[in-house]
Amino acid sequence: FINKGRAAIAAGERSIFDMAPPEETNTAMIVFTSGTTSKPKGAELTLRGMAAFAEYAQCRLNVGRGDRSLMVLPLHHIFGVCATYFMLAHGVALGVCPDFRRLYDAVERFRANCICLVPALAEILAEKISQRASSAEEALGSPIDWILIGGAPLPRRVYESLVSLGVQPLTAYGLTETTALYSIATYGDDPHVGSAGRACDLPGIETRVSDDGMLLIRGPNVLKGYYRDTDATSKVLSDDGWFRTGDYGHIDEDGFVWVTGRASRTIVLSSGKKIAPEELEERILALPGMREAVVSGDGDTREIRAEIYAVIPEESARREIAALNNTLPVYKRLRTVVVRDKPFPRTDSGKIKLERSLEAVVEHVTPLTTGSVESGNSARTAIGRSIRPPGIVMILLTAAAIAVPVLGLVPHLLAHEGVDLPASVSRLFTFIDLAGELLLGLLALLLVLKIWDKRR
Incomplete structure (x- = not known):
């Protein structure tokens, strides 16, 4: 094929390179969803969806030829693809960091001032910087203006760590199906800590909340459908173009999006009460020494359980969780807690693999436990006991x-x-x-x- 092309060029024949001009609604790429809670599906995304992301991100971030960034995120993930396209579309010098374990060195060497990361990588970078100096500019020799963080919720401790280092963390919320576009925080704006940024307000892109509290979006950035899966497409895409994100949340009077939980992860108790595990995970991660947490419902008893990765002694973790339980409404209290001795497995995009968590639960936690606790296997040790008799x-x-x-x-x-x-x-x-x-x-x-x- 290459030799034929060379021969055609030598003969002055250009017809083999003639192509029909692309249509905005043509499928530009098929990106598979991360599959953290269900089977991955191929989302067909369009050229106009890519253009919409680049335009909207520019309205919020205002980058240009004087800026320098790094390509860190994998290109098979929608955030990595769109971030790379956005930077190149606006003339940003883009370096390549093939190994995230050398992220700090790459940022220092390339003098990147604006970076797109997932929370796990943002935390790693913040820890590396804080080990060397009290600010990013002092440690790296040049400032980091902002880090756009998406792919998963940003823990408050990571946000505060970056701010203390002179870096502005900007949150973004989007899905593969919306070409990574739903909301982005604005550089230099009030961050509204805890929000997912301002809802997209580009012409032709609409956002609203359904009657059942789910975030919906309609516009050119929404997928055409799932590749060869009409059943899955019909479940999320209405006839009039509204895409059901699968996330519950609301949009405040200032236009900021607040995501309260994933519909597929909602815990329904036997009493009928619904609980968003993300809310409890956020409370757990705010405790000293807690690094990772996954909260879910027990399929048999419909009670709340959690698996936690902590960097403090087991007894300290037990006391922290017991104290937290005392502050929660009775129906939200953790009935089962398992402490891990290592981080959770993650996807390439930095998300915890939920289907592999909470595998071996052996004990219960009581809201008021103060006694000693039996130790189990080092990989998983239960803390506390149930308020119910064994x-x-x-x-x-x-x-x-x-x-x-x-x-x-x-x-x-x-x-x-x-x-x-x-x-x-x-x-x-x-x-x-x-x-x-x-x-x-x-x-x-x-x-x-x-x-x-x-x-x-």
Whole structure:
């Protein structure tokens, strides 16, 4: 093929290079979703969607030929593709960092002043800088004006760390299906910490919240459909072009987007109450020493459980979680907590692989636990215990509640046979009768508490 091309050029034949001009609605690329909570799907994205991202990002970030950036994110992920396209479209000098483990060295060598990262990489960079100096400019020899962070929620501690180093973290929210475009924070603007930036306000792009609280978007940046999957497409894309993001949230009066949780991760308790695990994860990550957390619902009992990676001793982690539980409404309290000794596995884009978390849960956590805790395997150690009696205790109490009253029938049976018992033995059986009644009462109380606890 190459030789044919060379021969055609030598002969002055150009027709083989003639192509029909691309249409804005043509499929420009097929990017697969990350697959953190479901099977990856190929989103067909258009040329006009790419152009919309570049235009909107420029309105928020205002980059140009004097800026320098790095290509760090993988190009098979929508954030990496769009960030690279955006930088090149506006004349930014773009270096390549093929190994994220050398991110700090690459930033220092290339003197990058504006970078697009996922939270995990932003945290790594902040830690490297803080180990060397009190500011990014002092450590690197040149300032980092901003870091655009997307792909996952930005923990507050990472945000505060970057700010303390003189770097402005800018949050962005988007999906593969929206060509990475929904909202971006503005450089130099009020950050509205915790938000996902301002909702896109380009002509032709609309955002709103559905009646059930889900964020919706319509415009040229929305996918044409999932590649060869009409069923999946029909579930997220309405006939009039509205795309259901799968995220719950709201847009405030200033136009900032607040994402409260992923619909597919929502925990529905047996009481019918709905809980966003992201809310609890944020509370956990705000605790000292907590680095990663995944909260989910127990499929059998519909209770809340969490798996945590902490960099503090187990006992300290146990106390922190117990204290947090005391501040939560009863129905939101963590019933099961597992502490890991290493970080969670992640996707190439930096997201935690949710389907591989919470594999081996062995104990329960109580809101008011203060006692010692048995240690388990070093890879996963449970902390705390349940407020409900363990199963073996319930079994023993039930057996005793049945056996003791039966034993109390002995003197009556003997009397029926004409056998007289000594007074001391009769008093003993009277005590046994009383103990049986107390055991039955205790068992009834525990059953009531267990039913009440299930309904919370």
